[in-house]
Amino acid sequence: MRKTQSKILIADDDTMVRSTVSKILEMFGHAVYAVEDGRDVLEIIDETFDVIILDINMPDMDGFQTITALNALDLDIPVLFLTGAGSMDYVVKAINLGAYDFLTKPIEDLDIFNVKIRRAIEKRMYVLQERRYKAELEDDIRLKAKELEEKNKLLLSYSRSLENATVQLMSSLQNAMEEKDFYTAGHTMRVTEYAAMLGRAMGFPEEELKILSRAAQFHDIGKLVIDLSCIQKPGKLTDEEWVLIKKHPSVGANIIGPLGFMEKEQFIIRHHHERVDGKGYPDGLNGDDLDSLTKILIVVDSYDAMTSKRNYRRNLSMEVAIEELFACSGTQFDLETVECFSKNIVNFTPDKSVFSSEYIDGVYAAKNKK
Template sequence: MTKEPKKILIADDDVMVRTTISKILKMFGYTVETAADGYGVLQAIDDTYDVVILDINMPEMDGFETMKKLNDLNYDIPVLFLTGAGSMDYAVKAINLGAYDFLTKPIEDLDIFNVKIRRAMEKRMYVLQEREYKLALEDDVRVKAAQLEKQNELLITYSNSLEKATVQLMTSLQNAMEEKDFYTAGHTMRVTEYALLLGNAMDLPESEITILRRAAQFHDIGKLVIDLSCIQKPGKLTEEEWLLIRKHPSVGANIIKPLGFMSREQFIIRHHHERMDGKGYPDGLTGDKLDDLTKIIIVVDSYDAMTSRRNYRTNMSMEQALEELDKCSGTQFDKTMVDYFSRSVVNFTPGKNYFNPEYMDAFYQNNN
């Protein structure tokens, strides 16, 4: 495959100069096009040219003005100025405009003339190679980015599947624990329903609802490693037994800790027995240190405990429990959460709507 000859554009207002230089360049094997002035150069120029030779002193648009216009086109074609008058001012101005070299006329030394042309051609070759390299690099980056995006989508899918599998496994363990205790059976389900009821009543965003749901599901998971016999015993618990049970929030938080995607849930689980006045456990945090999701779990967990049957006491009615929540607002419970919950729970039936979005939507529409 033969290479196409290099292409040169000459601009000079003297037809004799254009003709002479064209013949010399053609003798060296170049393809030559000519223009009589700067306007002709701008009309003829495109990215196929390898070198431009410009006369400096041309009418209407001189070589310098033409050079400025060429720079704006961003073809990166080397420009050699053709002049018969050597001047330092010309040289400085040409260099500042980005000229590659100078050619003097008349041309006396053909070898030097050809060397300058070849060097300009080499520069053009390097410019084109760099351009091709950048385009190839950009294509490669796009391909790699597409591959990374696809891999990232697969990782996200895998991560989501892993999260779901983890949650399902933990739910099974939680259910197995509750099945051992007649008195706390269904507690997690009811607390989760109450939490969702309160969260939706407060118009929490879906992302917060997801965290709230999981925190409610696993708020008592620490009891998995506690001897349930002390919970099931008749009568009140001893101080030692209470100390053991009071460990379940911190134990549950430690169980959740390795699951990086449940860092918010870990905080809620650890602190769901704190109080607004700082007299709760395990860390004695006050209300200003607790987020809204934790305050929600504190309220609904206590409400279900009060309204559920225990072996050492009778359960409260809904009215009695709500009265107790209101009575302890500001000390044990956050008043805002209690007010929202009291308004929402009146017509709510736990159990029949467990994680049922359609039922929950209908419930909120009918009660708001």
């Protein structure tokens, strides 16, 4: 709330002038503080003052030096210069230094004097009001920003919870598929481990490794809606059975599609049977169209398929499988990816941390049913 009296500071080295101006100001109802020079002004000035009246010609520190020092304090208190018949140079200099107005001495017209003082007080009131409004606005913005931050945290937490719940549901679907064919369970786990190992060896950041591991974990999810009896039979697949099996990448991508947070995984899952020469499926993409994570999954998926025992063929040894990877580099596989994989697979130790505990439990539960 505004105080009843305005607080005015006057500085003049003439005792008579100080006394006279002070009495006039007090007559108009103001609280007056009078000092002899600019240094005294700087010692007592604070934001509680409404107006400052300065004599120009004061010893030691004149009015111009004083207003310059006041400007540095950034108090925004209106300064009126009290002067006699000064030159135009004084007026120009005072205005350039930010003087609000001028008062002539001796004071002859009290009404004009009072009007100038009141206008200066109103200016100060406006400055203080603007400062309060700005401070309140800044406080309001900070409060709104804090509220928005808290809401964003809640939304992020909810999003992560929903994402985790969705991945757990996907894992349950994966487990249902693996109960139909345990080879797929072991294959999925190994491919995910190989992918995580190779991704780290190639220097991918953790966020990319998370995408790669999740894509590997669900890369065969499309087989969930495909009759796997043809995979389990001894002997080679017929042309019709191959057509059916080759649908699983696109089917898997369609299952992942509605999950907005797995857009990159969807691409990898759809294209994990592509070739760098463009002769893969389902889209016939070539090496330039495939990202590095997809190239990794293509290599590790093929490696595990070659080194795993199936009903219709014997598994290859590590050495022979790596030779096959190199033999097909530049056509089926990316050479740089194969080279890095061959250097790291020899001393590879499986790391089950790439899977959730629920997923691993589901895998071994499926195995025990066999």
